[in-house]
Amino acid sequence: MKIAAITDNGKTISQHFGRASHYMVVTIADGKITNREMREKMGHAQFQGELHEEHHHEEGGQHGYGAAADHKHGRMAETITDCEAVLCRGMGMGAYENMKSRNIRPVVTDIADIDEAVLAYANGQLVDHIEKLH
Numbered sequence: 001m002k003i004a005a006i007t008d009n010g011k012t013i014s015q016h017f018g019r020a021s022h023y024m025v026v027t028i029a030d031g032k033i034t035n036r037e038m039r040e041k042m043g044h045a046q047f048q049g050e051l052h053e054e055h056h057h058e059e060g061g062q063h064g065y066g067a068a069a070d071h072k073h074g075r076m077a078e079t080i081t082d083c084e085a086v087l088c089r090g091m092g093m094g095a096y097e098n099m100k101s102r103n104i105r106p107v108v109t110d111i112a113d114i115d116e117a118v119l120a121y122a123n124g125q126l127v128d129h130i131e132k133l134h
Contacts, residue, residue: 001028003121004080004104005087005114010038012112017091023080024114028122033115039079077102087117087126093133108132 005013006020014020020041027035077099080086085105089112099106108129111117120126 001122002026002083003028003085003087003118004039004083005117006041007038007114010036011114013087013089013109013114013117015090017086017088017095017106018076020088023083023086025080025083026114026118028118031119031122033118041079042076077104080104085121087114087121090132090134096130096133 002025004023004025006017006022007024008014008021010022010024023039023041025037025039026033027037076095077086081102081104083104085107086099087107087109089109091106091108096106096108106128107121107126109117109120109126110129110132111120111126117126
C-alpha cells in the first residue's frame with residue numbers, strides 16, 4: 001500500500017494541502033514502512049498566473065469548487081495516482097472532494113509526524129478530522 005503525505009521537509013505533514021511543495025510517498029508492507037519517495041507537488045504558487053475561477057459551495061462557503069479549481073486539484077493529484085490515500089493537516093473542501101473522486105482517500109489528521117500518521121492509517125487508527133476542512 002502507498003500513502004502520500006503532503007510535506008515541505010519530508011518529515012512532517014504540512015498544514016495546508018494547496019501550499020505544500022511535495023508529497024512523501026510511503027510504501028507499507030506487512031505493517032512496516034518499506035520505502036519512502038519524495039515527489040514534487042503542484043501547488044498554489046504554480047497556479048498564480050492562471051485564471052482564478054472559483055465558486056464557493058452554497059451550504060458552507062468552502063472554496064475550491066468550479067472547473068478551474070477541479071483542473072488544478074487534478075494536476076496536484078497527477079503524481080500520486082498510485083496512492084491509496086493522501087494525508088494532510090488542512091485542506092479545502094473542493095480539494096477533499098476532488099481527491100475522493102479520483103479514488104485517493106483524503107485524510108485530515110492532527111498528527112504532524114509522517115511515519116506516525118502513515119502507520120496509524122495503515123492500522124486503521126487515523127481519525128479524519130473533517131471539521132478542519134475549509
